Amino acid sequence: xxxxxxxxxxxxxxxxxxxxxxxxxxxxxxxxxxxxxxxxxxxxxxxxxxxxxxxxxxxxxxxxxxxxxxxxxxxxxxxxxxxxxxxxxxxxxxxxxxxxxxxxxxxxxxxxxxxxxxxxxxxxxxxxxxxxxxxxxxxxxxxxxxxxxxxxxxxxxxxxxxxxxxxxxxxxxxxxxxxxxxxxxxxxxxxxxxxxxxxxxxxxxxxxxxxxxxxxxxxxxxxxxxxxxxxxxxxxxxxxxxxxxxxxxxxxxxxxxxxxxxxxxxxxxxxxxxxxxxxxxxxxxxxxxxxxxxxxxxxxxxxxxx
Amino acid sequence: xxxxxxxxxxxxxxxxxxxxxxxxxxxxxxxxxxxxxxxxxxxxxxxxxxxxxxxxxxxxxxxxxxxxxxxxxxxxxxxxxxxxxxxxxxxxxxxxxxxxxxxxxxxxxxxxxxxxxxxxxxxxxxxxxxxxxxxxxxxxxxxxxxxxxxxxxxxxxxxxxxxxxxxxxxxxxxxxxxxxxxxxxxxxxxxxxxxxxxxxxxxxxxxxxxxxxxxxxxxxxxxxxxxxxxxxxxxxxxxxxxxxxxxxxxxxxxxxxxxxxxxxxxxxxxxxxxxxxxxxxxxxxxxxxxxxxx
Amino acid sequence: xxxxxxxxxxxxxxxxxxxxxxxxxxxxxxxxxxxxxxxxxxxxxxxxxxxxxxxxxxxxxxxxxxxxxxxxxxxxxxxxxxxxxxxxxxxxxxxxxxxxxxxxxxxxxxxxxxxxxxxxxxxxxxxxxxxxxxxxxxxxxxxxxxxxxxxxxxxxxxxxxxxxxxxxxxxxxxxxxxxxxxxxxxxxxxxxxxxxxxxxxxxxxxxxxxxxxxxxxxxxxxxxxxxxxxxxxxxxxxxxxxxxxxxxxxxxxxxxxxxxxxxxxxxxxxxxxxxxxxxxxxxxxxxxxxxxxxxxxxxxxxxxxxxxxxxxxxxxxxxxxxxxxxxxxxxxxxxxxxxxxxxxxxxxxxx
Numbered sequence: 001x002x003x004x005x006x007x008x009x010x011x012x013x014x015x016x017x018x019x020x021x022x023x024x025x026x027x028x029x030x031x032x033x034x035x036x037x038x039x040x041x042x043x044x045x046x047x048x049x050x051x052x053x054x055x056x057x058x059x060x061x062x063x064x065x066x067x068x069x070x071x072x073x074x075x076x077x078x079x080x081x082x083x084x085x086x087x088x089x090x091x092x093x094x095x096x097x098x099x100x101x102x103x104x105x106x107x108x109x110x111x112x113x114x115x116x117x118x119x120x121x122x123x124x125x126x127x128x129x130x131x132x133x134x135x136x137x138x139x140x141x142x143x144x145x146x147x148x149x150x151x152x153x154x155x156x157x158x159x160x161x162x163x164x165x166x167x168x169x170x171x172x173x174x175x176x177x178x179x180x181x182x183x184x185x186x187x188x189x190x191x192x193x194x195x196x197x198x199x200x201x202x203x204x205x206x207x208x209x210x211x212x213x214x215x216x217x218x219x220x221x222x223x224x225x226x227x228x229x230x231x232x233x234x235x236x237x238x239x240x241x242x243x244x245x246x247x248x249x250x251x252x253x254x255x256x257x258x259x260x261x262x263x264x265x266x267x268x269x270x271x272x273x274x275x276x277x278x279x280x281x282x283x284x285x286x287x288x289x290x291x292x293x294x295x296x297x298x299x300x301x302x303x304x305x306x
Numbered sequence: 307x308x309x310x311x312x313x314x315x316x317x318x319x320x321x322x323x324x325x326x327x328x329x330x331x332x333x334x335x336x337x338x339x340x341x342x343x344x345x346x347x348x349x350x351x352x353x354x355x356x357x358x359x360x361x362x363x364x365x366x367x368x369x370x371x372x373x374x375x376x377x378x379x380x381x382x383x384x385x386x387x388x389x390x391x392x393x394x395x396x397x398x399x400x401x402x403x404x405x406x407x408x409x410x411x412x413x414x415x416x417x418x419x420x421x422x423x424x425x426x427x428x429x430x431x432x433x434x435x436x437x438x439x440x441x442x443x444x445x446x447x448x449x450x451x452x453x454x455x456x457x458x459x460x461x462x463x464x465x466x467x468x469x470x471x472x473x474x475x476x477x478x479x480x481x482x483x484x485x486x487x488x489x490x491x492x493x494x495x496x497x498x499x500x501x502x503x504x505x506x507x508x509x510x511x512x513x514x515x516x517x518x519x520x521x522x523x524x525x526x527x528x529x530x531x532x533x534x535x536x537x538x539x540x541x542x543x544x545x546x547x548x549x550x551x552x553x554x555x556x557x558x559x560x561x562x563x564x565x566x567x568x569x570x571x572x573x574x575x576x577x578x579x580x581x582x583x584x585x586x587x588x589x590x591x592x593x594x595x596x597x598x599x600x
Numbered sequence: 601x602x603x604x605x606x607x608x609x610x611x612x613x614x615x616x617x618x619x620x621x622x623x624x625x626x627x628x629x630x631x632x633x634x635x636x637x638x639x640x641x642x643x644x645x646x647x648x649x650x651x652x653x654x655x656x657x658x659x660x661x662x663x664x665x666x667x668x669x670x671x672x673x674x675x676x677x678x679x680x681x682x683x684x685x686x687x688x689x690x691x692x693x694x695x696x697x698x699x700x701x702x703x704x705x706x707x708x709x710x711x712x713x714x715x716x717x718x719x720x721x722x723x724x725x726x727x728x729x730x731x732x733x734x735x736x737x738x739x740x741x742x743x744x745x746x747x748x749x750x751x752x753x754x755x756x757x758x759x760x761x762x763x764x765x766x767x768x769x770x771x772x773x774x775x776x777x778x779x780x781x782x783x784x785x786x787x788x789x790x791x792x793x794x795x796x797x798x799x800x801x802x803x804x805x806x807x808x809x810x811x812x813x814x815x816x817x818x819x820x821x822x823x824x825x826x827x828x829x830x831x832x833x834x835x836x837x838x839x840x841x842x843x844x845x846x847x848x849x850x851x852x853x854x855x856x857x858x859x860x861x862x863x864x865x866x867x868x869x870x871x872x873x874x875x876x877x878x879x880x881x882x883x884x885x886x887x888x889x890x891x892x893x894x895x896x897x898x899x900x901x902x903x904x905x906x907x908x909x910x911x912x913x914x915x916x917x918x919x920x921x922x923x924x925x926x927x928x929x930x931x932x933x934x935x936x937x938x939x940x941x942x943x944x945x946x947x948x949x950x951x
Binding site: 011014015016018019022023026027136137139140141142143144145146148149151152156163239240242243244246247250251258261262265266268270273276277280281284285288 | 442455456541
């Protein structure tokens with residue numbers, strides 16, 4: 001198990017490096033930041049001076065290396081627009097994003113799992129079809145559109161939830177649910193299929209033949225095996241969810257990292273974008289690593305290889 | 307042709323096909339179906355609710371009401387007076403085209419990379435595997451926003467970025483196929499008889515990968531349509547004046563409380579289209595892989 | 601037929617432990633579906649080794665599964681009588697059924713790799729049976745599990761308890777499933793093709809293991825197999841099934857010496873021609889037997905088939921006192937069974 005974990009860790013580190021490099025290159029291609037910072041009447045000399053003071057006239061690789069060096073020490077540069085340290089901006093907004101993503105992810109996984117099991121145990125009955133319908137809905141319409149519709153329903157029509165912003169639980173509900181829905185739908189379907197497969201398997205038949213109660217069969221034998229596909233998918237889903245979070249934060253004016261990143265892109269403030277991407281990707285890589293390790297822990301057959 | 311008949315059997319695929327055909331027909335017949343122009347602005351008819359009637363005549367003459375022509379905005383108008391229904395109908399063209407092009411480019415590029423990495427192996431393969439890992443570590447939407455912001459928007463950029471989202475899937479399929487051909491020694495045999503490697507690869511890869519590529523293609527198309535909507539919604543995708551479902555959503559969002567129809571309607575259109583494409587794709591998959599996940 | 605009375609005490613002395621009559625199994629709705637087992641009847645004596653033989657699709661496994669209500673989805677079983685030790689298996693409450701499964705009747709399945717749960721340790725899969733049926737403490741159950749593993753010939757049982765099924769070889773895995781089946785101390789063991797998924801060399805070991813355990817614990821064992829040569833060595837009595845029906849039911853010695861039913865004769869002819877070691881394959885051309893057909897299901901392949909055979913399904917009749925067979929061609933030498941009531945005698949009865 002240990003060598004397995006070390007191998008995965010190393011790979012994660014190289015991937016993270018690649019991500020940061022890619023981000024850097026793209027950021028540099030997005031245009032000259034100096035133009036954003038100066039007034040229209042600045043002379044070529046003034047621009048050149050500014051460029052030099054920011055270190056932007058060095059070769060790209062040198063800039064990248066110093067960026068990485070600074071990043072490892074926690075310094076992600078200074079936003080061109082806001083003149084505040086990028087790291088500080090991120091620190092302010094990251095907890096909000098985590099709160100939203102955490103709430104959404106937990107809801108999606110738990111509810112998705114529960115509904116999937118429910119659907120599998122009530123195969124072809126109303127519950128099963130209802131869960132299928134919910135799942136389809138969550139996947140064919142854009143998530144943010146569902147969010148807008150939910151706002152129309154709950155905030156405008158019925159007025160029981162706030163339209164946007166953050167602050168308390170009431171503000172968290174709509175964005176979290178919106179963010180959770182597509183994942184919830186996919187999870188439920190996956191768990192249902194997995195559970196049905198498991199329930200048809202020989203070892204469940206053996207468990208029943210041993211005289212175990214249905215509860216013992218389901219909880220002790222079925223659920224653990226049904227968890228396996230869920231765990232791998234969960235890692236992928238988190239990635240999707242982080243991506244969607246950017247849009248959802250914008251829809252609900254949630255003061256998170258995503259909203260800041262989107263605005264920064266529109267304003268060509270690429271150091272902010274870079275910092276956000278780096279933080280997000282790092283989190284992402286960490287999640288995938290955890291998923292890999294978790295999977296190996298649940299399914300002992302995996303530990304030998306990989 | 308036989309495949310289509312088989313597809314028709316499954317009820318869910320049937321629904322998918324019907325929906326998809328409906329949307330394609332709407333897109334093709336757009337100029338005939340749309341009551342108004344999708345781009346003409348009319349500041350006097352802003353934010354009208356569905357089923358509003360307007361006077362068509364543009365001269366402010368004192369003509370009697372009996373002679374005035376009226377037109378019906380079935381789904382209302384948007385923030386600059388454009389007819390929502392017409393924009394919706396034309397929007398189908400854009401969404402379908404963008405989606406399809408993205409999938410096409412993605413499939414070609416992905417297959418190429420898969421083929422090369424499978425055939426040459428070695429560092430080419432290692433490099434592509436690593437690149438794939440790197441790309442997958444990026445939440446795709448973020449990458450898309452980032453790239454579009456850096457490159458500027460526009461239809462071509464959007465198509466390319468969307469293509470970036472799914473090329474990996476095709477690469478994997480094709481690479482696996484190439485590897486299995488290598489393992490079976492077809493390539494050595496071909497060299498022995500004087501036939502070129504390229505020919506062998508072509509003959510053996512194409513038939514076996516065409517079907518899974520089509521399946522992946524339909525799911526990619528669904529994803530592309532949804533992603534385009536999201537990108538345009540954020541303002542980094544297509545130009546706001548172009549009649550696409552995503553730009554309509556962008557427009558509608560600012561007027562959600564006052565003119566809910568602008569944002570509601572395109573979402574339904576997207577839902578119907580994506581549902582059609584997805585059901586079709588699932589039907590294809592069940593057709594090709596009898597095991598299925600029911 | 602009179603329904604059996606729930607009466608464990610009174611029948612404790614009866615030599616018959618399992619009494620099945622008129623068992624039928626069908627998939628799908630009655631009248632529309634496919635009938636896979638028709639009118640199966642047999643008795644099993646305490647301590648006996650009964651063999652049920654038939655090719656794939658003969659319904660032998662389904663028949664056994666139906667007794668414990670372990671049939672797959674969509675299959676329904678009905679019987680005139682299905683009583684285990686005096687208890688009616690088909691009318692048990694769910695709780696009572698759980699008391700019989702594992703505790704009174706246990707099953708050893710064909711493929712030990714799929715029969716065991718891959719994510720649970722072997723020890724857990726054995727101890728849960730003990731704890732479920734005997735309310736043992738974890739420690740006691742553990743100790744008992746170690747004993748069981750040792751008794752089935754697994755070396756170093758303490759270590760093995762903590763391992764997972766995929767860490768065992770095929771033969772060892774099957775020993776584990778045997779230990780697991782015996783953990784509930786059942787009185788009837790159903791061994792469903794226990795050696796089919798194993799190497800030829802290992803097969804003999806498993807067979808003699810089960811035999812030894814049977815002798816030691818006074819178990820009744822039902823061997824379900826397609827391998828007639830195997831039954832020649834170990835069975836007291838043999839039931840031959842074809843297309844979901846019982847076609848012959850005789851003491852092993854008599855069956856092998858003088859098989860009555862044409863199908864049984866074909867089976868035996870084939871194993872006599874084979875070298876003794878090639879007991880895995882039955883070289884009978886496997887045609888799809890029509891289980892729902894009118895008339896004798898073997899008629900299409902039978903050299904002696906007559907018009908009657910093709911139009912009316914034969915009934916089981918008694919021959920020579922302890923053999924039953926269902927074949928019109930045997931009519932001249934038959935003796936009809938004694939009435940329609942089951943008199944509990946040790947001899948087979950007519951249906």
